[in-house]
Amino acid sequence: MAVFQHPHLTRGVVITAKGAFVVTRGLVTAPDEIGESLGWRRVDDEMMPQTPVPAARSSSTRADAMAPVDRQ
Secondary structure (H helix, E strand, O other): OEEEEOOOOOEEEEEEOOEEEEEEOOEEEEOHHHHHHOOOEEOOHHHOOOOOOOOOOOOOOHHHHOOOOOOO
């Protein structure tokens, strides 16, 4: 499996004859032969974002998210 950059989608699902793949921030994790056959540009490990991407929204309310932060 490798990471490829989708040419125009930033998020969503790409359905191919070999399966469905999730696009997150323009990146798709797919087998090498599928990404290459579709002409997607392979992303090197050096170009990958180093910060983890949250998988889902937390259950906190909007008020919790907007609460002031004490910075001393």
